[in-house]
Amino acid sequence: MSVKLPTRVFDPSYGRRVIERRAWSCLQRCRKSLGLDQIPLPIPVEQWIESPLEFHFGFADLSYLGDGVLGATFIREREILIHEGVTDHEGRCRFTCAHELGHMLLHSSVRTEFHETNDLGPGSNDVVEREADRFAAAFLMPLPLVEAEIVKVFDDCRMDRVQCTWELMQTTRESEWMWRKLLLPVLTRRFGVSLSTAINRCNDIEPRIPSPRPLLPAEFVEALLHRSARGDELEAIRLRNGVPQYADLFTEQAS
């Protein structure tokens, strides 16, 4: 497949690039088919499954398929069903839709039926389910658009793009402040995803520049889901010359 991701700053981590391109290719075909200039955010995954992708779609009680089943894909019937219990959880529901779409587009030769359960996720051992998860993340949070949003956050706050991108990769309180207070709230809102989906997605991204570190420090992946251990320290972070700094440093630098 000759699809290129129009990114300038970030790349998907190695090993995820094929799925990344499949998701991007699907998004572009939907956009063109609907005559849109841009991909709208949040990506209307439920509508696009029905049109233009033309799969049968619906919500139903899927408890007959087993405990904890959130979604199901029936390849021959070209049908995706989502469990009625997840309809009120916006992020979970959208992710399940995109996950099932991943099965439909990637795995038609693997099995004829797929069920997603609560047990699965980024840590799943099932390769097929992991691929569907990666497709869902790439479909809901396409890398070129994530990159554009991050750059926009920096620009809107008049932050230094290069210094702040570098800072993001560190495990400092300034980096944690940027992730917690600036980026993750914007990314979850703009892309219509849960906090854990946004964190996992950022964990899949690498800076294009040669770097010994991933964009999201490994120490933050789990920690960002919970309250910060740094507590009030984050409240004392302020922007100075376009770069976040701990307030105590102001006086130090001034003197």
Next chain:
Amino acid sequence: MALRRSQNPEPSIGDIIRRRRVEVLKKGLREMARELTIAPAHLTDIEKGRRTPSEGLLKRISAAYGIGEAELRAAWSKADEVVQEVATQDTMSAEKVPQFLRTARKLNAEQWDQLIRQAEQMAAGKTRKERR
């Protein structure tokens, strides 16, 4: 990735409302279900022909989708409430209304309009008589 179009020559009412929702109104199942104040699974069942809507929901679907109530009633074989009400208001009506409807089964639109005008005149005449 194939973008397929189904070729069903006579779509069901479920297909018709689904297509209208997706292609004209451009709304997702959850969004439309919220507007109709029903569960998304309920709307799924209606679109797939597994359930028919209640009287109130049929009216809400008519308004939200911009499809005439009569078209929906015909498709779901659901008579207007007034038919049930008139047909069961007393013993005479319970006997005569079905008899009348069986007789009028094959009337065309113009004949129905004539019949309605006659019924209106008869009803008006009865009212005048009652007033005297």
